Amino acid sequence: MITFLLNSIEHRIDDIDPNTTVLDYLRDHLGRTGTKEGCASGDCGACTVVVARVSADNQLQYRSINACITPIGSLHGQQLLTVEDLAADGDLHPAQEAMVECHGSQCGFCTPGFVMSLYAHYQNHAQPDRQEILESLGGNLCRCTGYRPILDAAVAMYDPALEATPDQPPHNVRGTLAAMAQVPADLKGDNHRYFAPQSSAELAALYLQHPDARLVAGATDLSLELTQSLATITTLIHTGRATDLTDIQETSNHLDIGAAVTYSDSAPLLLHQWPELHELLERLGSKQIRNQGTIGGNIGNASPIGDMPPVLLALNASVILRCGKQRRSVPLDTFFVGYRRTVLGKGEFIERIHVPRRHASTLFRAYKISKRIDDDISTVCGAFALDMDGDRVTSARIAYGGMAEIPRRAHYCEDALRDKPLTEATINAAVAALAEDFCPISDFRASADYRMQVAGNLLRRLQLSHNLPAQQLQVTHYA
């Protein structure tokens, strides 16, 4: 059984196919049709709902997610808010009122999703800031308005004239959710099972019992098997309720990240050490995806175009793998073995990610290139960590996504940089060396030629960035 708050009402589900998405549950089981299906792949945001949960510091945390790619079991212990829940007695929420007054809806089909993203933004930010608004709404597509009135609404909803009626007392919600979270969650229906272990040890034991189970570690990719391939998964094991998989520890040597930590939750600590990651993290999926997707999931699915793996490769990260009670540490360098294949054995999973602390002398850059700036999959993603002695490169770790069947380091390129001054001549040699490292494919995102050229040009950008501010190098600094 799982239990969650549907707005303020306690809602229990027992007998349901755990392959059911939150969107289908809302629309087909509850007849709550305000939440729309636009793509069923997490790419348009029409299905955006908000979940509230109690954070580690006992605060209610409001997060926008894509209902279309969220398995129903993930709701356990959380509060689910949909577009139907915002207006009370005909009194619109400021996000809704501002959308009306600013002419933020035309056909109206994307509107509930926008309203929920705006609502989450409203709960998380005291003031309107354009950059933060763009970040919150980058995963919601509108085909009618051109977005300007929606941006206006995102500012106007902070107008004091639209002061919100207080939500239901947060204290009660916090207490209720905390109590719900104590109860273990599981689901069965249509001969499918769903487990939500509460610790890594419990997960390890379950996974050994069910070695064919699929891990739900955000499910932003896994769910596509349900909604696009129409597959059914017999056993699902959710990683996100294991408290020792969702924490981050800072040690003197490294950042020690639980595999089920979401991008959103890891961002503050990552950015603290590597502020240069800001743009990449902002462009990684959408807000909804970052709220749901986990770093462990991004590594585990071994996609050649995942954005975190190149970064973690450049940062010399390693992963702690666990099988039953056995643990082993594997450098990320050797974790990926082929297209969507890893060294993970049966019943083995990623428990933690270790990222060594930054050296003061490290020149670090991470660049993502895609057809569209917001919410797009990388054509090429490059991450560069150069240890510098003045202008001289003492060592280099360079990794790319989108250039091979796995995210991979560019060893020839690294060799061409090592012990050289970071000059145009050195970079030219490093660019030439890339041809030894990679032989990318052509697909609908880009041709092989473009990928090679851009991979090289990112090295040029890296060199230029040593002396030029980012505003003179990256169009993303204009928005």
Add this chain to the structure above:
Amino acid sequence: MRRLPQARNSRAAAGLAGHPLRHESAVGHVTGQASYVDDRRGPADTLYAYPGLSSIARGNISSMDLSAVQCAPGVVDVITSNDIPGHRDIGAVFPGDPLLADGEVLFYGQVLFVVVANSQLAARRAARLAQVEYAPIDSHLDVEEALAEAYFVRPTHRQSRGDLDRAQAAADKQLTGEFHSGGQEQMYLEGQAAMAVPQDDGGMLVYASTQHPSEGQKLVAEVLNLPMSKVTVDVRRMGGAFGGKETNANQWSCIAALAAHRSGRSVKLRLARADDFAATGKRHPFFSRYQVAFDNDGTIKGLDLELAGNCGMSPDLSDAIVDRAMFHADNCYFLPAADIRGHRVRTDTVSHTAFRGFGGPQGMLAMENIIEQVATATGLDPLDVRKRNFYSAEDGRDTTHYGQKIEQHIIGPLVERLENTANYRARRQEISAFNAQSPVLKRGLALTPVKFGISFTVQHLNQAGALLHVYTDGSIQLNHGGTEMGQGLYTKVAQIVASELQVDMSRITCTSTRTDKVPNTSPTAASSGSDLNGMAARDAARKIKSRLTTFAAGHFGVSESEVVFEQGEVKAGQESISFADLAQLAYLQRISLSATGFYKTPKIHYNRDMANGRPFFYYAYGAAVSEVVVDTLTGEYRLLQADICQDVGQSLNPALDIGQIEGGFIQGMGWLTSEELIWGEDGRLQTAGPASYKIPAISDTPATLNVELLPDSPNTEATIFHSKAVGEPPLMLGISVWAAIRDAIGSLADHRASPALNAPATPERVLLACADMQKFMERQT
């Protein structure tokens, strides 16, 4: 309900035409209460239909084993072409679009059969279990190859005037070239959907998401072999359409109706996004070849232009679409001598169809590319080349290549105004200075104009009907043939009726567009929605007003000229009575309070054999200035600022008009930048969903977006309140973004070489063009 302070405006509250009233469904949109087809609850025994799609581009079906489909859990019925009681072809204008494949496959993603099951998921799963064997036939997927073979869906049309040979011989310079523009997926957020409900008289009620309910009605009737009177199509609203729910909505209505007809149960059909991409048509990709003759001052003397529309596998609406491309190949420019051929090229892909602009954007873009090339060749600012060639009242430079005289010379002053308000010249200087000192990022600027012809070029479509009821409490129900797809048509037409009867908007209820209320309607397309339906609704309102006036004059003993409708009241000489009381009084005196209205557009005609006439009632104009920054290392770019001036005549609703302008502009930008359709060699669309097909997202909207409605410019034609259509024209303002990107690239060669930049200008194409410029500069040194 809380309000923003600026909305407390009594004029707005009155909601008469001209006021920026909110969309009639705005509150429904933001609360999730506004209902779309798939939100509609069917009876408990509702069934779900889902199509099985082909997986080759072209060939014959050697065998189709559907036994596994039939046996799949939840399956109730499996339907193939042989099960269709009536017509099997649903081609809207010309035949060529089978409802279900009939022995042969015409494109990858064609509907072969239909599964009907007790859930959407069961139907979708079952549809994948078919065992189909094909005998493939060589397919045509390349438009240039197909053009070379004259593989056409319809014959070529030609428009020409003047002595092109002489013009070419006399001109200072000539240029030849080729240009490609890509297609565009409509990507309405609400996918194709229909729900059919069998009626007890053997008829069918279809809730559809369609821009053309009457065509849906006709085709459902033909497929089911029923008289049209037994079929009703109901459309309350669409979650976006953009042309993609004109002919392309019919198939899903017909399939749902067929399944409902066979089972006697309600049937819903909703396409999953990837299948919607695969099975429905898009904007036509175009290929063009040109030879342009011009003088050193940029004056165009003659144009030879071949426009080849890639129509896909059937004619659908392609004849009219390629015609419209030809009608817009001049854009705002006088062509003293011209020879324009429009080819309707067949390729073995999904049949391309209507998309906002309907060929106009493709023709116009081909011309704007030519203007850019002329600018580089003459060393002039492209804006000066544009202005040099504008239609004008002087020297007889006022007739299009198809013989329509330009009567309102708006583009010159409009562009002059925008040039000043957007500070074009100063920014041009500033950008040159920036580019000189910026090694990687380059900025670009462009001002492009738009002239768009308003009217269906198929004459009979230029008609509309309306139905208006006044009830005895003074409340009013309004119905018309136009459909609501987000553009605010219901709001505008209600404002027109409110203005005519001088009543508050809150009195008026717009009901869903239904073929049983207003028959034989035209599609809501060609930007004509408010022009046509607004006039028809006003006609109905005037009929009722006239009856009430006559009645009130008699009742109060005054002359009819003394009866005045004003702010919810009706004044008759010294007497005054509320509109509601008058309605009640009139009812008691047996005055009819219901009326139909009708309108047909005057003046228009086009002789296709002579390629001459006046196809358009009037033209709508606009222009945009876009400024971009381009990364010459990666090809990425950003739109920094856009300034737009659009001629909407006397605006019916400035808020809705600005919404159309901004939305159209960004959509046009998407067409020319990030939206790229890629078909594989097997004919399969590889960018079949928003994960791979990228429409503009929120940060693509520039930080500065200034939109002005051209002031004091009422339509000189007698349109509804002298307004102008606004649906499609702004899409072409997006051409300025493409031109600005091209300008930034050209700066790499000091604008001495002309970047070849096919559309869409993806980062990859931009980087390629940058490399060409860099090579040019290397050759110079």
